[in-house]
Amino acid sequence: MPGRAVGPGPPAVWRPLAARADNAVMAHRLDDVSAPARLAGPDEGISQEELALAARNHGIPLEALRYDVTPPGLHYVLTHYDIPYADEGSWELVIGGRVRRPLRLGIDALRKYPAVTSRVTLECAGNGRALLTPRPVSQPWLVEAVGTAEWTGVPLRVLLAEAGIEPGAVDVVFTGADHGVERGIEQDYRRALPLDVALGDAPEVLVAYAMNGGPLPPQHGHPVRLVVPGWYGMAHVKWLRDITVADAPFTGFQQAVAYRLRQDADDEGEPVTRIAPRALLVPPGFPDFMSRTRVVRPGPVALEGRAWSGRAPVTGVEVSTDGGGSWRPAELGPGDGHPWAWRSWRLAWTATPGQHVLGARATDAEGHTQPLDQPWNRGGFANNLVQRVPVLCLDPGDDG
Ligand SMILES: Nc1nc2c(c(=O)[nH]1)N[C@H]1C(S)=C(S)[C@@H](COP(=O)(O)O)O[C@H]1N2
Numbered sequence: 001m002p003g004r005a006v007g008p009g010p011p012a013v014w015r016p017l018a019a020r021a022d023n024a025v026m027a028h029r030l031d032d033v034s035a036p037a038r039l040a041g042p043d044e045g046i047s048q049e050e051l052a053l054a055a056r057n058h059g060i061p062l063e064a065l066r067y068d069v070t071p072p073g074l075h076y077v078l079t080h081y082d083i084p085y086a087d088e089g090s091w092e093l094v095i096g097g098r099v100r101r102p103l104r105l106g107i108d109a110l111r112k113y114p115a116v117t118s119r120v121t122l123e124c125a126g127n128g129r130a131l132l133t134p135r136p137v138s139q140p141w142l143v144e145a146v147g148t149a150e151w152t153g154v155p156l157r158v159l160l161a162e163a164g165i166e167p168g169a170v171d172v173v174f175t176g177a178d179h180g181v182e183r184g185i186e187q188d189y190r191r192a193l194p195l196d197v198a199l200g201d202a203p204e205v206l207v208a209y210a211m212n213g214g215p216l217p218p219q220h221g222h223p224v225r226l227v228v229p230g231w232y233g234m235a236h237v238k239w240l241r242d243i244t245v246a247d248a249p250f251t252g253f254q255q256a257v258a259y260r261l262r263q264d265a266d267d268e269g270e271p272v273t274r275i276a277p278r279a280l281l282v283p284p285g286f287p288d289f290m291s292r293t294r295v296v297r298p299g300p301v302a303l304e305g306r307a308w309s310g311r312a313p314v315t316g317v318e319v320s321t322d323g324g325g326s327w328r329p330a331e332l333g334p335g336d337g338h339p340w341a342w343r344s345w346r347l348a349w350t351a352t353p354g355q356h357v358l359g360a361r362a363t364d365a366e367g368h369t370q371p372l373d374q375p376w377n378r379g380g381f382a383n384n385l386v387q388r389v390p391v392l393c394l395d396p397g398d399d400g
């Protein structure tokens with residue numbers, strides 16, 4: 001069933017419900033409002049449902065890639081259901097399951113542990129999805145689902161050590177306070193990490209209560225969230241209220257159904273885990289309001305941007321100014337003690353009149369890099385297709 005189109009169409013009209021004679025006799029089930037995942041048809045535009053998601057879940061304005069740490073409000077946001085209303089004073093985080101001493105911690109108790117601060121680049125696993133063909137119908141990200149923040153909190157391994165893990169534990173399950181329905185399944189937002197990742201110190205998973213030195217904003221998980229450096233966003237459970245150590249692999253919706261790399265609907269698929277390398281440009285010049293095409297004047301243009309990988313440190317960024325025909329190495333900024341945060345890069349370009357397509361390609365220390373052809377899967381997850389930035393360079397003396 002195609003999505004509702006945006007634009008001209010039949011006007012929405014009010015009719016008394018009684019006019020629907022079938023209302024009384026039909027079954028009322030979640031399936032009436034919650035459909036299976038699907039791919040957009042060949043010429044199907046972005047639907048009103050996708051637009052509604054895009055208006056709630058905003059990306060980083062790409063010019064904000066200039067900041068080492070993304071300023072408040074410019075970090076991307078993704079929330080599956082509603083942002084829960086949370087009172088910090090009465091919030092409790094419960095730690096239980098296969099542990100010797102279950103814990104119940106308020107915010108004040110969490111603040112008493114030695115605090116750790118990490119600068120972490122977070123990226124949604126669906127980043128780039130709306131550029132894929134066919135397009136998986138979901139939050140329609142272009143490339144802007146990324147941001148970097150300084151998160152402060154307690155290492156998860158410290159809390160788990162205090163609770164005392166019992167033998168036989170395999171997964172640690174994290175539950176948020178948000179609740180909704182997805183593809184017909186009613187649920188709390190819930191994700192798990194394998195025990196070795198939960199207990200690891202590189203990366204060190206944080207139970208975070210501060211972002212950039214202040215309380216977490218409501219949309220970023222107030223008052224407590226998980227931060228799993230190097231992993232795609234879905235692992236960083238917001239509004240964290242429960243941590244349960246489990247002796248069987250977790251098979252909840254967000255683990256076993258969503259966030260898997262599948263070619264076909266009935267593939268079991270591989271789980272989505274760590275962030276694949278990606279580089280983005282700070283958009284050069286100035287934009288056209290509607291097309292967002294960049295406009296520059298001939299002469300030197302400083303190209304700059306950010307690059308990151310959750311698998312291994314970024315070791316190189318190459319830049320193309322001719323649509324991928326040739327590539328030149330960019331100069332990398334310092335990798336100064338923030339192994340889980342993006343790195344800056346720059347390259348001087350001399351713009352000549354005409355149309356250009358710019359792009360940047362990151363490579364990490366394990367040799368992972370970015371493809372020029374789309375890596376496709378049904379969820380559009382973990383795709384890191386090289387960004388294309390069309391630029392118009394004006395003729396000399398053209399004042400527009
Ligand atoms: N409880 C809860 N945690 C969540 C989500 C959610 O919907 N509910 N969304 C996840 C996803 S898919 C992403 S990409 C990140 C986004 O984090 P941010 O909004 O702070 O950028 O949060 C993750 N944690």
Ligand SMILES: [Mo]
Binds near residue numbers: 078124125126234
């Ligand atoms: Mo996400």
